[in-house]
Amino acid sequence: MAPFLTAGLGLKPRHYAEARDCPAAGLWFEVHPENYLVDGGPRLRWLAAIRERHPVSLHGVALSLAADAPPDAAHLVALRRLADRIEPTLVSEHLAWSTWRGAYHPDLLPFPRTNEALARISSNVSAAQEALGRRIAVENPSHYLRIDGHEWEEIDFLSELAHRTGCGLLLDVNNVFVSAANLGFDAADYIDAFPAAPVMEIHLAGHSRDPALGERLLVDSHDAPVSEAVWSLYGRLVSRIGPRPTLIERDDNVPEFAELLAERDRAHALLSAPMARAA
Amino acid sequence: MRTLSAAPLAQFQDAFSRALFEEPAQAGAAVAALVAQPAFAVYRNTVAKGCIDALQANFPAVARLVGEDWFRAAAAVYVADERPAVPSLLAYGESFPQFLRAFPPAAELPYLAGVAQLDRFWTAAHVAADASALEHSAFARFDPDMLGEAMLHPHPAARWAWFDEGPVFTIWSRNREECADEGDIDWRAEGALITRPEEAVRWTSVDAAGCRFLDACAQGQPIAQALDAALGVDPDANLVRLVSGLLAAGAFAQLTLPSRNEP
Numbered sequence: 001m002a003p004f005l006t007a008g009l010g011l012k013p014r015h016y017a018e019a020r021d022c023p024a025a026g027l028w029f030e031v032h033p034e035n036y037l038v039d040g041g042p043r044l045r046w047l048a049a050i051r052e053r054h055p056v057s058l059h060g061v062a063l064s065l066a067a068d069a070p071p072d073a074a075h076l077v078a079l080r081r082l083a084d085r086i087e088p089t090l091v092s093e094h095l096a097w098s099t100w101r102g103a104y105h106p107d108l109l110p111f112p113r114t115n116e117a118l119a120r121i122s123s124n125v126s127a128a129q130e131a132l133g134r135r136i137a138v139e140n141p142s143h144y145l146r147i148d149g150h151e152w153e154e155i156d157f158l159s160e161l162a163h164r165t166g167c168g169l170l171l172d173v174n175n176v177f178v179s180a181a182n183l184g185f186d187a188a189d190y191i192d193a194f195p196a197a198p199v200m201e202i203h204l205a206g207h208s209r210d211p212a213l214g215e216r217l218l219v220d221s222h223d224a225p226v227s228e229a230v231w232s233l234y235g236r237l238v239s240r241i242g243p244r245p246t247l248i249e250r251d252d253n254v255p256e257f258a259e260l261l262a263e264r265d266r267a268h269a270l271l272s273a274p275m276a277r278a279a
Numbered sequence: 280m281r282t283l284s285a286a287p288l289a290q291f292q293d294a295f296s297r298a299l300f301e302e303p304a305q306a307g308a309a310v311a312a313l314v315a316q317p318a319f320a321v322y323r324n325t326v327a328k329g330c331i332d333a334l335q336a337n338f339p340a341v342a343r344l345v346g347e348d349w350f351r352a353a354a355a356v357y358v359a360d361e362r363p364a365v366p367s368l369l370a371y372g373e374s375f376p377q378f379l380r381a382f383p384p385a386a387e388l389p390y391l392a393g394v395a396q397l398d399r400f401w402t403a404a405h406v407a408a409d410a411s412a413l414e415h416s417a418f419a420r421f422d423p424d425m426l427g428e429a430m431l432h433p434h435p436a437a438r439w440a441w442f443d444e445g446p447v448f449t450i451w452s453r454n455r456e457e458c459a460d461e462g463d464i465d466w467r468a469e470g471a472l473i474t475r476p477e478e479a480v481r482w483t484s485v486d487a488a489g490c491r492f493l494d495a496c497a498q499g500q501p502i503a504q505a506l507d508a509a510l511g512v513d514p515d516a517n518l519v520r521l522v523s524g525l526l527a528a529g530a531f532a533q534l535t536l537p538s539r540n541e542p
Contacts (some may be wrong), residue, residue: 034366038406038436042478068288070349075366091454100292106329107322109295117288144318182318213317 005055005089007267009260012250016046018257020053026268028055028089029249030247034062035077036086047086055089057247058082064099065124065138066111072099076131083132090201090245092137092170093128094155095121095158108141112149113157118164125165137221138162138199139170142220143179159195168200171236174226174249176217178207196241203224204267205249223252225263235270243271294533295504299357306506328360333368338375339387340454341391353382369402393440393447394437400438400473401455403539404480407436412476412529425536427503431496431522432533436475442469443468448484483528488516493530503536 006026011019019029029050036047050056060079061239063071083091096108111117129136138161140154153162158169171194206224210217226234226248238244246267250260294307298314299322306314313319334354335342342350357378363371376399379385380392412434421429443446446464448471470485472493485493488509495505506518525531 034368038369039368040409041406041436041475043406047476068292099291099366100296102364103296104364104366104368105299105326106333106366106368107325109289109292109322111530112286120288143322145313145316146310152450210321213320215316217321230490246465251452 004173006243007246007248007262007264008055008057010247010249010251011047011050011056013043013046014051014254015260020046020050020190022054022133022257022261024261024265027179027264028245030057030059030090033058033060033079033082036082037075044085045199051086054275056086057090057219058088059090059246059247060093061089061106061108062098062104063093063124063128064097065093065128066095066109067097067100067119067124068117068120069100069271071124071128071131075099076128080132082274083134090137091132091134092139092168094139094141095154095161096141098153110141110143110145110147112147113152113154113156114149115151118152118157118160122161122164125161125167128146128165129165134198135166135168135255136243137168137170137198139172139203140179142172142175142182144217145181146183148204155157155190155193155195158197161180162195162198167198169195170201170203171237172201172203172205173237174203174207174230175220177227177233178220181216181218187229187233188236191237192240194241199241199244199274202234202237202244202246204230204246206231221252222249231266234267240272246271284365285433291428292445299323300362307459327355327358327507329368329454330363330371331355333363334358334375334479337369337372337402338395340451341379341395342397343449343454344353344394345385345388353384356382369406372399375399385437389444389446390450391443393442393444396440397447397451397471397473400440400471401439401480401482404436407434410435410532412474413531413534415523415524415526418532421536427500429534429536430499430501431505431531432473432530433493433497434474434476434530437472437481437493438528439470439472439485439490439493441468441470441485441487445469448482449473452482468512472525472528472530474529481529484520484526485525486513486516488513489525492521493525497532501518526538 005028006032007027011031036043053254094108098105134222162169177187204226204228205222207218208221208224210219248264284421298306298310303314331351331354357375376392376395379395380393385391407463445466448469449464470490472485473482484513492505492509495508509516
């Protein structure tokens with residue numbers, strides 16, 4: 001039987017050797033596949049070497065599922081090739097868009113959650129799942145703007161997307177916290193209302209303030225440890241839906257591997273406790 | 280539930296994408312209410328920072344030469360006109376060397392575009408397909424009389440260029456990695472070969488005849504013709520040393536005869 005995934009870490013090139021050699025139970029690693037869509041070279045070799053010892057998840061940022069266009073066919077082929085090579089334990093993407101009319105915007109951009117958008121995104125998710133030959137998980141993004149014209153609440157939109165396409169969901173607890181602060185809703189209510197069954201993965205990350213843009217604005221900056229408020233929401237979530245593979249994301253101010261591992265050990269302990277109870 | 284104010288998705292995305300790079304006052308109707316919110320700057324900043332960070336990562340020798348502030352200011356000008364076309368940001372900045380060549384503030388640094396081109400070569404070599412480098416012993420398998428007709432195929436990671444404008448390779452190699460060599464630079468034209476025969480990217484200087492020889496090989500010319508081309512650039516070139524130097528640098532992946540298909 002495959003080892004049960006508990007808590008994982010975003011893989012950073014400067015941590016390759018430590019990541020490969022780390023014996024922590026339940027450990028897995030996540031990468032942005034866009035950084036590995038190359039013909040050859042040391043990056044791919046490192047990823048393959050780490051994959052030999054640990055489960056690896058591909059967390060895409062560029063499929064642009066919420067764009068009003070089908071996912072780029074060449075990009076899907078390249079993703080499939082990487083997935084065939086790495087045999088990822090999970091593949092995920094975002095409820096957002098980034099590529100539009102031939103330009104890639106390195107961000108996860110918002111859109112009005114309309115019926116039109118739901119139909120388009122459902123079709124895009126199905127196309128991606130078909131091309132990749134597997135179920136993908138779709139992540140709730142961070143929000144900063146009040147957008148007029150939403151016809152769906154985000155949770156209903158994601159539930160319906162999962163219902164229509166069979167996709168899973170990736171619940172990013174930090175994104176919920178950031179969005180709740182920026183748009184003025186209750187993060188705990190959102191966490192409590194999120195459908196449990198489709199959740200394939202959970203993300204945790206740190207955020208920061210940007211006082212230049214507003215007194216209370218929070219930015220999903222992935223440049224700090226997970227905040228205590230997010231840990232608390234995470235505990236609340238896991239005690240309701242049970243353990244799910246959980247990733248600590250860190251993209252800026254990246255500390256030593258040992259420090260990231262200590263943070264992931266906290267999630268591991270939390271996930272292991274209810275699992276032990278269930279066993 | 281509201282439906283009237285919702286802009287169709289494509290219209291929304293056209294306007295949003297433009298607004299990321301335009302003055303707020305120019306924002307289209309579909310996104311004017313969003314651009315007016317201070318938080319719209321989060322998207323603007325993230326997209327700009329993502330592009331500029333990628334350029335800084337892809338052109339470290341340029342950034343080291345001109346300093347981070349100058350580099351990021353120049354990169355911001357480039358980003359405004361050239362957004363990434365593909366999500367793999369390793370590929371971003373294909374035209375950055377040409378941009379620097381025409382960028383007025385860089386006019387006093389005639390070597391800067393060449394340095395950028397070598398940074399680009401480094402990335403190309405880093406991510407190129409894996410292949411074993413051809414060794415000298417490969418020549419032993421061929422009838423010496425046939426060698427002139429044989430073709431040398433550059434390694435998939437090999438990139439080379441000749442720089443008439445000055446010692447671009449020396450300047451690049453001193454700035455690509457922390458380098459204590461502060462000695463005087465001999466101001467003369469130079470060529471460079473960057474490749475990855477094994478795990479790590481390697482580089483070496485190449486003379487004009489060597490660059491011409493590599494060009495000819497890349498065009499599929501047989502060795503005899505490629506050597507003639509090299510002599511055309513430098514009639515005094517030592518051809519044995521030229522070929523063995525390139526082989527030692529890992530410039531080639533295959534040696535084939537024209538009658539044979541590639542193995």
